[in-house]
Amino acid sequence: MQALAEAYKTKLEALGAEIQESDELQAYLEEEEEEQYMQLKEMFEPRIAMVYDEVAGAHPLQLIALETLLLQPEFEGLFLPKILGFTVLRGEVDVALMKYTRTQEHFKEVLMAICNSANFDLLRKRIGQSIQMGFALSSDIWVTNLINEVDNKRVRYFLQGQKLDRYRVLEERVKGYQRYQRQFRSENFMSAEFPQALSDLKTLYSPLKRFLLYRVDGNYDNSSIIPHLRSFVEHKDFKGHREYLEVLVLYASFFNLEGDDLDHLRKHFNEVRQSMDDFQEQYLEYLLELHLKEEVVIDPDADKRISSVMDHKVKDDLSKYYDLLDEVHSKGYTTDEAQEAVKAFYTQYQGLSNINECLRQTIYGYFNRLISNLEETDYPELFEISKLYPVYMNIFANQQFNQQLKELSLEYVGKLLKKYTDKRGKDYQDIKKFVATTFQDLGFLKEKEVVEMFKTRRKRKKTS
Known part of the structure; x- marks a missing residue:
């Protein structure tokens, strides 16, 4: 873990002092209503997030030190539910077992800070899914030991309730993890230790x-x-x-x-x-x-x-x-x-050698970058670039390479057929003619498959 730079540390310490002196916190302490805490959250979490994003972008090796600083009581648990989610996803997962390869001590550290927070009753509403996933990916013994370290019975019962039976099944852990990952797709939170x-x-x-x-x-x-x-x-x-x-x-x-x-x-x-x-x-x-x-x-x-x-x-x-x-x-x-x-060059080495495999992937990369970035209106470029397919298909004589080009081209044609639906229109007819001739010549499609692709689907009549 790299130490947090003094500039960031000073920013956060000043922010912590500002939180403690804020009217929003005083109102929450007096009334202890969720509405007041939410006002505190709306006031300060975006500012904490700005510092976090700055560190994550420019100094990612300092993130663990930043997160540890935010565990201090003066921050009132703000931003900790988000950090808990980050700790869940940072852990290395054995994809065959869908379990962590090593125990996640930072996940435990953040979770224990939340459990010991004076604001736990409010924070618990935002951490259920993170705990469920973190527990599902951890060993039962480790989770049990963690829960037993919690002194407060009410908090302990809450944690026990986050051990879901459905996550004992491998397929459910896989689905749950994939769903959970999608929630953080736009977040930058990765860190590491050299x-x-x-x-x-x-x-x-x-x-x-x-x-x-x-x-x-x-x-x-x-x-x-x-x-x-x-x-x-x-x-x-x-x-x-x-x-x-x-x-x-x-x-x-x-x-x-x-x-x-x-x-x-x-x-x-x-x-x-x-x-x-x-x-x-x-x-x-x-x-x-x-x-x-x-x-x-x-x-x-x-x-x-x-x-x-x-x-x-x-x-x-x-x-x-x-x-x-x-x-x-x-x-x-x-x-x-x-x-x-x-x-x-290619003829000097065995066709399935790694050096030739790398060369094929390099050439395929050119086709992939071009076609993947084509707009639907640019379809004539596919007509032109496909003239190069036979050249490299003959050089490589490799079925996997041919299959890659086929899948790449068919995916783009699928996008075209969603845009150009007028079967009498020039665009549709040009695309149909191209596919019918070129894709058959290249061995991408058989005549029957081409007919099926462009066959008019009859709409079923609604029964009265």
Whole structure:
């Protein structure tokens, strides 16, 4: 946990003092009515949220320290229900069991602060679902021990009531967790701890990787994380471990570096590239894993960052791979030169090798980014870009690649048919003609499937 910067600490302490001196709090203390507490909440929670969002955006490693500060009594439990939800979702979950891989002590810390708050009776109305989910993902023994630490019988009975029997079933935990996640989709609350010793590397790595992927996917200001990444990549004890390699790939691919930071990464990247056993194989294996993640985009910029870090004088498969990508990205995948270069490279390796899999995903990425961002009115661009499908389908001769192009194209055509419903209109007829010819030629659809797609559906007559 990184300490909270003095500037943020001062802001929050001043806010806590203001809460204690406010008329809203005095009115609540005198009348003890929910309405007065809600006025206090409406007055101060947005201001707490502003500080929280500022820290989450620029200094995410300080979030745990910020949340711990907000547990103090002078904040009257404000914003704690939200923080409790954040602690539930930060925990690493074993997807096979839908249980936490490690006990969530910060979840417990926040929950106990709420339970011991003088305002518990009001806060309990906003935390039920968070407790239910946190308990469902935790072990029964851990939950029982937590509840037994609560002295107040009334609070203890409340917590016991949040252990839902339905969450004993795996499928229900999965559904419940997915529903719960959706409520926080727009929130920025992820944090992590960087390991300082080899003994911490295994235990802290998984949440750290999740945090880094979250940050690069959200396009946040990650400048405050770079010093910690520098320390990580220069740690001698970490080098040679798979966890180290994966952080190295994420750092090199997604962080915009220059000057000393870039030189520092180059030095350690190329040093490990030479010294680590099976570096190329493990690198390509992880790169392919990233290509296949929905939340990660390995675009030309990511490839160029890696290429700028890599020493191309070392004549190995990685140098050849990034030399090729430099050519494809500079000349364009639509050019004959790039297509010939891809073909010449691809034939040197086995079709299902990781290096060829990565190359196919790179080319598919171009098609995906173009078609996924087309508006319905831009459908003629699909007609044009589909002329390139046979070129790469012939080069790769890979059924999975063909299936990806098929699904991508059909999804876009589905959007078109929702917009253009006039079967006599020019747009509809152009789309129908294109699908009927091109999709059959490419093997995406059979004639019967095309007929079914464009068949007029008769409306059933209403019975009187």
